[in-house]
Amino acid sequence: MAADFRPPRVSVQTEDFDLQREIEALHGADARIGAVCSFVGTVRDRNDGSAVASMELEHYPGMTERAIEAMIDQAHARFDILGARVVHRVGLLQPLDRIMMVAVVSAHRGESFKACEFLMDYLKTQAPFWKKEETPEGARWVDARVADDAALARWGIEASNA
Amino acid sequence: MKTIRIRYFASVREALGGGETVRTEAGTLADLRDELIARGGAHATALARGKAVRMARDQLMSQEDAELADGAEIAFFPPVTGG
Numbered sequence: 001m002a003a004d005f006r007p008p009r010v011s012v013q014t015e016d017f018d019l020q021r022e023i024e025a026l027h028g029a030d031a032r033i034g035a036v037c038s039f040v041g042t043v044r045d046r047n048d049g050s051a052v053a054s055m056e057l058e059h060y061p062g063m064t065e066r067a068i069e070a071m072i073d074q075a076h077a078r079f080d081i082l083g084a085r086v087v088h089r090v091g092l093l094q095p096l097d098r099i100m101m102v103a104v105v106s107a108h109r110g111e112s113f114k115a116c117e118f119l120m121d122y123l124k125t126q127a128p129f130w131k132k133e134e135t136p137e138g139a140r141w142v143d144a145r146v147a148d149d150a151a152l153a154r155w156g157i158e159a160s161n162a
Numbered sequence: 163m164k165t166i167r168i169r170y171f172a173s174v175r176e177a178l179g180g181g182e183t184v185r186t187e188a189g190t191l192a193d194l195r196d197e198l199i200a201r202g203g204a205h206a207t208a209l210a211r212g213k214a215v216r217m218a219r220d221q222l223m224s225q226e227d228a229e230l231a232d233g234a235e236i237a238f239f240p241p242v243t244g245g
Contacts, residue, residue: 041245057244058171058172058175059244060169060171060218060221060237060239062221063218063221063222063237066221066222067221067222067223088244099245100244100245120245123244123245124242124244124245125241125242126223126242127242127244127245128171128218128237128239128242128244129242129243129244129245130171130172130173130239130240130242130243130244131243131244132172141172141173141240141243142243143241143243144214144240144241144242144243161216161241161242162214162241
């Protein structure tokens, strides 16, 4: 692998992902890295009091990638990290399926933990994805949560999503 | 006159379709939204004032007071729920 090889930072895809492989690609052979922090979101079988049989994820092609790229730039500006990767699935998903992942690498754990949480808080309220759930009462669009706006506000960024 | 490409997503897309191209004199995103509401019917319902409608201008999250330039791509959608 060439020394200047850079794996993509953002992928939006219908296929599943392999967290271990993604982390290995992000880490590469960079011996400055001493910490890897990752988050994986999965589909629950219940939400807001209803059973969830499946979930359909829609996004805004082009804007999604652009928004997440900007978030990763922000994470690099705010935290002492050496790399970050976001993979988000779209299309039809079942309970237990992986929805998305964030992975961050840094020299020490503190910066990775913070950047990982920052990226999640940012993505929840600023990346154009929408979830629709299939429940016994019929299909319904998932409501945005005010708590997610509050989570982003902790980083000094005002969100007015929900 | 400006030519604006409009895109709709999620519940707004279900109500209004994937999008349309319009010719307009609207000065801001708010003006454009009002113009669409004034059509009545599904547009008035889906984009109604007081309804949580978020907007993007040229694929960046945008506020309603943002200016509308000729050739812009404007999107209307409900609050986002990814992650």
